[in-house]
Structures are given as C-alpha cells and as structure tokens.
Amino acid sequence: AQSVTQPDIHITVSEGASLELRCNYSYGATPYLFWYVQSPGQGLQLLLKYFSGDTLVQGIKGFEAEFKRSQSSFNLRKPSVHWSDAAEYFCAVGESGSYIPTFGRGTSLIVHP
C-alpha cells in the first residue's frame, strides 16, 4: 500500500526567505507525485506534478519540486516566499489506473513579515 509522510506539521519562514517542504512516500513502482496547496476555507489547487522524465519539475506560483528515487522523496521548494504563500500544502502519490491518490497529512506554512 502507498503511504505519504510529511514530517513537518508547521513551518514558519520570513517573507523573502527560501522554503523547502519535505515529502517522503512509500510505493513499490514509479509513483505519480503531486503537490497541492490549500488556502484557508478553499479547496485544493494543484501546484505541480511528476509523472516521468526530468526529476526537477516546475509548477505554478514559482514552486518547484525534485523527485529523488533513492530517497523516496519529493520535496517542494521556493527560493523566495511571499506572504500570500501562507497556506496548507499537501503531498500526494498516485498510481497508474487509480483515481484515488494517497495524501499526506499536510504542512501548514506560516509566513512572517
């Protein structure tokens, strides 16, 4: 069975600082990997996805993530955080033929001015 671990429940950064949110997954084959963002009271929005190919993927809002098979990780990064990035971030893993991804518990990002 698949599983996703987001080890950080909360992350606090200063505006303008760099950001890295961690995600580790457990899955036997090559996974499909996703990062979603949720602003307060809203639904989830897809930030980026990895299906195959280049292990560094670019997403919306200046985010990127790197797939590292050897570490079973798919960490999300942003070089300079904006106050509007404060939100909940979810990592998810899917598999071919399944419409039901497995979500991590989420990481809440707090941005200090």
Next chain:
Amino acid sequence: KAGVTQTPRYLIKTRGQQVTLSCSPISGHRSVSWYQQTPGQGLQFLFEYFSETQRNKGNFPGRFSGRQFSNSRSEMNVSTLELGDSALYLCASSAQGQGELFFGEGSRLTVL
C-alpha cells in the same frame, strides 16, 4: 473550461437532520471523489464514483452515501447528523487514472 462547482458553500444543520451536497465536475471528467476535511483528522477519503458506479469507498459509516448521475454530477448525503460531522466536504473530479484531482471550493457543514 469551468472548474468543479460545489453547492451549497456553507450550511448549518442540527443533530439528527440530514444533508445533501452537490458537485458538478469539470466537463468530460467521469470520476468524482468526495473527501471530508477536519482539523483533527485531516483529509479523509469518502468515496469515488465513475460512470454512475461507486468504485471505491473509504472507512465511513453507512450514514454517508452518495450517487452519480448520467451527466457525471454527484451528490453526497449524510443522514442523522452528528456533531462530529462538522467539516469541510470537498469534491474532486478527474479525467485520468493517475491521481491528478481537480477540487471544488468545498461545502462547509456546521452541525449544532
């Protein structure tokens, strides 16, 4: 292309009542999933429908049910509401079997 639409956005019910939530997926998407989100339990999968058939079901009591219509629109129903059912209910649609989901803004249910 219109996104996933959920109605109503907010609703307040009392214990023992029932509620029906509606979801219109993105045009062409045949898979619709429902999730419950609470601060304590996070994002929990309720069920998934594809072409009017429930294909997957999460670990929720029978009070939670759903259906999907021929136009892919979906409804979920919660009967005999309990205080613990207060949550944000999210609907998501999908076109590909790889786990990429498109979410609606959710229906915020408060049970008093």
